[in-house]
Structure formats: C-alpha cells, structure tokens
Amino acid sequence: xxxxxxxxxxxxxxxxxxxxxxxxxxxxxxxxxxxxxxxxxxxxxxxxxxxxxxxxxxxxxxxxxxxxxxxxxxxxxxxxxxxxxxxxxxxxxxxxxxxxxxxxxxxxxxxxxxxxxxxxxxxxxxxxxxxxxxxxxxxxxxxxxxxxxxxxxxxxxxxxxxxxxxx
Numbered sequence: 705x706x707x708x709x710x711x712x713x714x715x716x717x718x719x720x721x722x723x724x725x726x727x728x729x730x731x732x733x734x735x736x737x738x739x740x741x742x743x744x745x746x747x748x749x750x751x752x753x754x755x756x757x758x759x760x761x762x763x764x765x766x767x768x769x770x771x772x773x774x775x776x777x778x779x780x781x782x783x784x785x786x787x788x789x790x791x792x793x794x795x796x797x798x799x800x801x802x803x804x805x806x807x808x809x810x811x812x813x814x815x816x817x818x819x820x821x822x823x824x825x826x827x828x829x830x831x832x833x834x835x836x837x838x839x840x841x842x843x844x845x846x847x848x849x850x851x852x853x854x855x856x857x858x859x860x861x862x863x864x865x866x867x868x869x870x871x
Contacts, residue, residue, distance in 0.1 A: 750851035753777060753866040760785065764808040779863030783810050784839060784856055786865060795849050795869040803846075803869075807839035809861060814838075816859035822846055826853035826866075 757775045760768060764785040768774065775791040778784075789804035790797075797803065807818055818835035824846075831852075835842040838858045846852055849871035856863045 750866045750868050753851075753868065755788070755791075755868075760787065760808075763810050766808075777865050777867065779856065779865045781863045783861050783863040784808065784858075784865075785810075786867065790843075793844075793846075793867060793869045795846055795871065797845075802843045804841065805844050806841050807835060807856075809839040809858065811861070813859045813861060818842075818856060818858040820844065821855040821857075822852045823855075824848060824850045824852055826851075 755775060755777055758773050759765070759771065760774055760776055761778070764776070764787070765772075775788045777786045777788065779786075785808045787806040787808065789806065790801050793803045793805075816838045818839050820833040820835070822831045822833065823829070831846055833842075833844055833846075846869050849869050852867050852869060854865050854867060856865070
C-alpha cells in the first residue's frame, strides 16, 4: 500500500508541476504553429513570449513574397505583429545592426502615431518611444538588457507584448 501511495503522490506532483509550468498569468490568443520557434531561454517575465521564425499571419505578410519567413512576435490581443529584423534585439548594439522592427497592424488604421510605453520586467519607470505615421518601420532602442513589457497604442487600437533585449 505504501508503494502505491508513493507512486500516486509522484504522479500527482508531476501533473501539478506540468500544469504550473504552463501557467503564465497572461492571456494570449491561440496562434497557428510556425515553421520553427526560437528555443533560447527567456528571462522569467518573458517566458510566455512567443518569438516565432516562420511565415507571418496572412494579415501581416503584405510586402513579403512567396514562402518568406520572418522572426516575429504577435501582440497579446493579436492586434499587432512585430517583425524583428534586428533579432536578437540588443540594448547596446556594437555589431552595426540596428534594432529594426516592422510594426504591422491587423487592421488598416488612420494615420497617427504608434506610442510605445516600455517597462523593464513590466514595472518601474516607463520609457516612451514613438513611431510617427503609426505602425510601420522603426528602430526601437531601449536603455538596458532584460524583458521589456511594451504597451502599444495607435489610432483606435491597443495591444501589449514582451520583447527581450540582450546585453
């Protein structure tokens, strides 16, 4: 009987650990699997960030041809995609590559400004960045390494996402 109880307890503990590992505290829309997903370890606050390298969603692939693949992150609400041309993003670029991000809104919006309020690990003083003209090409540099929570707003829309900036 003792062996059976230990085995049952081990199964329950393993199931609890698996469930806890899947909990992120963030609601994210389900997304179709991509060709491949980055497997690099992420800081704890960015553990739920889904950095994909593969085909962009149909709504975000204008300007890309054929079977083009891109490294990208979709906002939590699914309203915006960040196509990362400077992946991995780095706070102190010394390699001559910029932190170029192409922002693509799911819906066409009127011209305006994409306002980005970034907070390292989702807390602390905000760092503000703007992309004139709304979602589109940008270079977004942030002042330090870590997991940055970005609150994004543009005419008629909002979304959030976490991005990792390496040291």
